[in-house]
Amino acid sequence: MVMNKQAATVCKRGYSCTMPGVWRAVSHNEGAVVIYHSPKACGHIGREMDLGMHFRSLVERQFCPEQYAAPLIISGLQAEHSVFGGAELLRKCIEYAARRYKPKYILIANSCVAGVIGDDTAAVASDAEADLRLPVMSVPCYGYLDGDYYTGFYHAGIKLAERFMTRQPKLSHTVTLLGDRGGPSGTDVQEFKRMFAYFGLIVHSHFPAFASLEDIKRVPCSAMTIPLSGTKMSYPWIRKLGMKLDELLSIPFFDGDDPTGWQATSGWLTELGRFLQQEQAAAVAVEMERTRLTRHIAECGPLLKGKKIVLCIGRPLTYFDPAWVLELISLYGIIVIGVAVLDEMLTKKQECNLRQELRQQKEIFCFSRSEGNAVLFEAADFVITTHELPDVRKKQLFLPLLPLAGVGGIITLMTKLVQLAQRHERRGGILYV
Structure with missing residues (x-):
């Protein structure tokens, strides 16, 4: 019973810890230092996220070598601290960070271990701040216990706002x-x-x-x-x-909703115009963007029209909306011959919700990986997928977790699809967007 209850709770909010959210919120803020009040093993989370972002920026040619990277320090909770507490350990860690890095402020992210043993990290931060005369803040969430990545990101932002911001006259536009x-x-x-x-x-x-x-x-x-x-x-x-x-x-x-796909982008521009009381500017923006998209469809549509694809989805609806992908496929004249629901990546409820959403979007044939449908995969010219498929002989376009914004995002994704379609028919592999 306990395990079932925990699984239901996790699925509602996400699969991550609050500490990476705190780290990501300030990891490139000049003068910041982040402390994980945690065992050493928790430090790999921030390291892996930073490494992944580094490689993505290299691939996308957006690497900024001068970009500040905030030091990430682990307090190093161990077994004995579960009995005696880790407050003194944290205090020494704060003093070390202040002496070693001379930061402008220190932000403390608490692990679930710190929450279980009951360390009053806010009190430790307050005492250290008084002694060091340096802003030291503790984020009020503890690892997996009371939130996920976005919870930590939000609370880090609120801490910074409450500490450093005051009401000021507004600068127009x-x-x-x-x-x-x-x-x-x-x-x-x-x-x-x-x-x-x-x-x-x-x-x-x-x-x-x-x-x-x-x-x-x-x-x-x-x-x-x-x-x-x-x-x-x-x-x-x-x-x-x-x-x-x-x-x-x-x-x-x-x-406003995220401008992903054409309908959402035109709606976002219209809503922004209403918000700014610039309805005429919004109408011009929509027409200009429509012209830009139409021009790209005229250029690339003939290279994609009539192509057959299988769409593979292994992300729950909380992370992935199939509507914008199906919209782009339709705009460029591509034929969806089937949607493979990667059931091994989803819970039964997530799979059911995804199938229901697909039925509302379009009359398309859905099948699961366990059911299999080799005939459809064989007939497809390429596969658009949320997960890398083991068959490297098939041409695959890997969809990003965060959908690209605006008409520029549409053009980027569909240009990649054109590149994939123009590969030699015997050359498979994966293209990443």
């Missing part, structure tokens, strides 16, 4: 982007900036990630905040962060 999405040089952020130009908006801050202490302090000058989320799992927390900043600092929050 300025925007603070809430979230990550690859940072200021990422393709998604560049696409947002391009769309902002229709309304005369300028991005002057990112929060809580990729922000120096000076950047954080000038967030309250923003005329508005706009979310960078991308999934149903992340958006409620980014929305909550935007609403909290509005409550604390009177920064209006644009509560």
Whole structure:
């Protein structure tokens, strides 16, 4: 009974720990230092995330060698601390971090071990701050016990806002982007900036990630905040962060859905125009983007029209919405001959919800990996998939976890598909977007 209850709880909120969310929130904030009050083994989470982001930026040619990387320090909880507590260990860790790195502030992420043994990390942080005369903050969540990645990300942002921000006069036409999405040089952020130009908006801050202490302090000058989320799992927390900043600092929050796919992008531009009371600018933006997309369809559509694909989905609806993929497939004249639901990646409930969503989207044939359908895979020209398939002979396009934003994202994805379609028919392999 206990195991069943725990499994249901995990599926509702996610499969990650709060500590990586805290780390990612400030990992590229100049002057920040992060402490994991945890056993040493927990440190590999942040390291693997940072390494993965490093390799992705290299592949996408977006690597910034001068980009600040916040030191990540592990307090090193051990078995004896479960009896005697780890408060003194944490205090020594804070003193070491302050002496070694001379940070502008220290943020403490608590592990589930620290929560179980009951360490009062907020009190330790407060005492250390008084002695060191340095901002030391403890995020009020503990590993897997009371949240996931986005919980930690949200609470880190709130800590920074409460500590460093004050109400200030607003600068017109300025925007603070809430979230990550690859940072200021990422393709998604560049696409947002391009769309902002229709309304005369300028991005002057990112929060809580990729922000120096000076950047954080000038967030309250923003005329508005706009979310960078991308999934149903992340958006409620980014929305909550935007609403909290509005409550604390009177920064209006644009509560708009993510511009993924054409219908969502045109709707996002229209809603942003209403929010800014620039309906005419929004109408112009929609027509300009429609023209841009139409031009690309005219160029690449003939190379894709009539191609047969199998769509493989192994992500739950909280992380993946098949609607935007099916929309793009339809726009470019591609034929879906079947959808393979990768049931080994999903719980029974997640699989049921996904099949129900697919039935609402389009009349398409669904089958599971366990059922198998070699005939459809053989007939397909290529496969669009959320997971790498073991058959490397088949041409595969790997869909990103975060769907690409705007018409620029559509063009990027469909150009990759054209490249895949033009490969020699006997050459398989995977292309990543």
